Amino acid sequence: MLKCRECKECNGYACRGEIPGVGGKDTGRAFINNVEALKKVKINMDVCFEPGEVSTETEILGLKMSMPVFSAPVAGIQNNYGYEISEYDYSCLMLKGCRDAGILGFTGDGINLEELFVKPAMAINDLGGMGIATIKPWVKEGVDARIEALKGLNVAMAAMDVDAAGLPLLRAGKTPVETKGVEQLRYIREALNKKFIVKGVMTVHAAETAVEAGADAIVVSNHGGRVMDDTPGTVEVLPEIVKAVKGKITILVDGGIRSGNDVFKCLALGADGVLIGRPFALACVKEGSQGVTALAAKYQDQLKQAMLMTGCHTIKDITKEKVIVTK
Numbered sequence: 254m255l256k257c258r259e260c261k262e263c264n265g266y267a268c269r270g271e272i273p274g275v276g277g278k279d280t281g282r283a284f285i286n287n288v289e290a291l292k293k294v295k296i297n298m299d300v301c302f303e304p305g306e307v308s309t310e311t312e313i314l315g316l317k318m319s320m321p322v323f324s325a326p327v328a329g330i331q332n333n334y335g336y337e338i339s340e341y342d343y344s345c346l347m348l349k350g351c352r353d354a355g356i357l358g359f360t361g362d363g364i365n366l367e368e369l370f371v372k373p374a375m376a377i378n379d380l381g382g383m384g385i386a387t388i389k390p391w392v393k394e395g396v397d398a399r400i401e402a403l404k405g406l407n408v409a410m411a412a413m414d415v416d417a418a419g420l421p422l423l424r425a426g427k428t429p430v431e432t433k434g435v436e437q438l439r440y441i442r443e444a445l446n447k448k449f450i451v452k453g454v455m456t457v458h459a460a461e462t463a464v465e466a467g468a469d470a471i472v473v474s475n476h477g478g479r480v481m482d483d484t485p486g487t488v489e490v491l492p493e494i495v496k497a498v499k500g501k502i503t504i505l506v507d508g509g510i511r512s513g514n515d516v517f518k519c520l521a522l523g524a525d526g527v528l529i530g531r532p533f534a535l536a537c538v539k540e541g542s543q544g545v546t547a548l549a550a551k552y553q554d555q556l557k558q559a560m561l562m563t564g565c566h567t568i569k570d571i572t573k574e575k576v577i578v579t580k
């Protein structure tokens with residue numbers, strides 16, 4: 254039986270505190286805040302524009318995509334979803350589903366270097382490099398082992414989920430995780446020799462640190478509410494981060510995004526793209542790569558519809574005037 258209850262609305266209430274599982278940490282409020290914050294953003298419908306084609310196509314970090322959406326890294330699929338599949342097979346299905354939809358997927362990481370990091374990275378390699386390998390914020394030795402593993406593989410880019418620095422299980426390991434400042438992030442960026450994304454940014458300070466370290470992108474993220482209780486929703490902090498670093502670094506965001514309308518809202522608030530976690534993971538374990546492609550197609554249709562109904566012909570037309578943020 255799957256640990257995910259497959260709720261009609263994936264909002265963090267039913268699975269509060271379920272880790273392992275798919276919930277948010279402790280009271281689950283950080284996950285819930287992500288979803289609730291997006292509900293407070295309303296879209297300004299206005300169709301009094303010249304007619305014309307609507308395109309969701311975009312380019313992010315030099316990659317052409319059918320829309321500005323990525324599948325987020327979701328590691329430990331057996332443990333968290335209760336679904337018997339290897340991390341490699343899961344990653345292949347997810348990445349293939351994304352590739353067929355014209356988008357990209359991230360893979361994850363864990364204590365078991367070979368199973369949880371190298372094999373998912375091999376899945377990226379086996380699918381022509383179209384994926385992003387995410388490294389946990391290990392101490393140097395652990396990071397170096399993963400950078401070394403990536404050297405022989407065709408992997409488009411790499412990321413680090415810096416927000417995993419406090420996870421008790423990972424702090425207790427042989428190469429524990431640690432927090433990362435400018436020096437450590439700069440070292441990783443240089444050692445990687447490929448585009449580097451800092452995932453888990455929730456403040457202007459963290460965003461500016463990523464810029465100073467030479468990172469190529471940030472993901473405004475609280476790890477789907479799984480690393481700390483009581484953080485704000487990600488779209489609550491997105492506008493101030495956008496104000497501080499827009500134009501200096503690519504800005505991605507995740508947390509609670511459940512529709513093309515939600516994608517639209519994040520873009521209007523200044524993000525260049527979004528990551529979606531649980532819905533893609535569930536689609537993948539239930540229906541494999543076809544489920545992922547079908548879900549991406551649904552989001553793309555919804556995004557296109559939102560663009561049509563707001564007079565946006567291209568992704569660049571989605572500006573902050575297109576939404577209202579209510580209290």
Ligand SMILES: Cc1cc2nc3c(=O)[nH]c(=O)nc-3n(C[C@H](O)[C@H](O)[C@H](O)COP(=O)(O)O)c2cc1C
Nearest residue numbers: 325326327328333361362414476477508509530531
């Ligand atoms: C079961 C599970 C495992 C996850 N594993 C990772 C991981 O290994 N690395 C990472 O950066 N984020 C991980 N995340 C966080 C997601 O990448 C993403 O930030 C979050 O799920 C986005 O929120 P959403 O699921 O509400 O869309 C995980 C999330 C879940 C639910």
